[in-house]
Amino acid sequence: MPREPRWEAVIGSAAALFSENGFAGTSVREVAERARITKAGLYYHIREKEDLLFRICDHSIAAVLEGGYAVLEKKAGPRARLAGIVRMHVEYFVRHPHNLRVLTREMGALSPAPRARVAKLEHEYLGLIRGVIREGQAAGVFAPVDATVAAFTVLTVMNNLFDWYDPKGRIGPEALVGQIEAILFNGIAAKKKTAAEGGDA
Numbered sequence: 279m280p281r282e283p284r285w286e287a288v289i290g291s292a293a294a295l296f297s298e299n300g301f302a303g304t305s306v307r308e309v310a311e312r313a314r315i316t317k318a319g320l321y322y323h324i325r326e327k328e329d330l331l332f333r334i335c336d337h338s339i340a341a342v343l344e345g346g347y348a349v350l351e352k353k354a355g356p357r358a359r360l361a362g363i364v365r366m367h368v369e370y371f372v373r374h375p376h377n378l379r380v381l382t383r384e385m386g387a388l389s390p391a392p393r394a395r396v397a398k399l400e401h402e403y404l405g406l407i408r409g410v411i412r413e414g415q416a417a418g419v420f421a422p423v424d425a426t427v428a429a430f431t432v433l434t435v436m437n438n439l440f441d442w443y444d445p446k447g448r449i450g451p452e453a454l455v456g457q458i459e460a461i462l463f464n465g466i467a468a469k470k471k472t473a474a475e476g477g478d479a
Contacts, residue, residue, distance in 0.1 A: 285323060288313040289337070290376075292330040297376035297440075301331050301384040332392040335385050338377040339399040342370050346406045356414030357463065360432070363407060364462070365455045367436040371443075372451045379440040404429055432462065 291312035295304040306327050310320045324330060349362035371378050385396055408429035414420035420428075435458060445451055 284313070284315060288315060288320060288323065289330070289333055293334045293374070293376040293380050296331065296334065296384055297379040301327075301380075301387045328388065328392070331380070331384060332388055332396070334377055335381045335388065335396045336392075336399070338370075338374065338381045339396055339403060341374075342367055343399055343403045343406070345370060346403060350406070350410075356410050356417060356419050359410045360407070360414065360462070361459050363410065364432070364436065364458055368439070368451060368455050368458070371436070371439050372445050375440055375445075378437060382437050382440075404433060407432055 288309065292304075292309045295308055295312060299308075304327075306320060307317055309327075309330065310317045313320070345366040346363050349366055350359055353359045353362045381396075385393060388396065408425045411420055411425045411428050411432075415422055415425065443449075443454065449457065
């Protein structure tokens with residue numbers, strides 16, 4: 279599939295429309311109009327509307343998976359690695375907010391074969407995060423919680439940012455990453471003071 283500028287505009291337009299109106303509620307004609315391409319020209323690149331959905335989902339999960347592996351190559355230590363993955367994922371969301379919404383909300387509209395391909399990449403990404411958590415547990419850096427539950431929790435936080443987070447709001451992307459890291463690594467419970475510090479005995 280060509281990666282020329284016009285094709286990128288088509289994918290971007292499709293992602294925005296699928297995000298705004300849903301896959302079922304968007305027509306090929308609407309995608310073509312937003313991408314400023316003829317409907318016939320669009321069908322030069324695709325066979326059917328589902329091809330657009332698959333390309334968005336496949337490209338999105340492949341991009342964050344590739345980013346995750348890049349973090350593992352650069353970062354030493356499980357805490358730095360998990361923090362790096364969080365930062366990478368948030369940065370991808372900020373650059374491509376529609377893509378993650380489509381991947382999370384519309385993937386179920388894919389036919390079994392393409393959906394299975396995307397799901398395989400998602401499972402690999404989950405395994406990557408779970409591996410970092412287990413590495414940290416073995417090193418005594420992370421608490422001995424269930425690694426799968428922990429990995430899904432991290433993914434849920436990042437994959438659902440589109441539901442509530444506005445990059446233009448009072449908390450910018452950099453501050454958001456810091457907040458997520460603080461909650462993941464330190465929790466939200468205040469440190470209990472000892473009797474010597476004026477706390478309860």
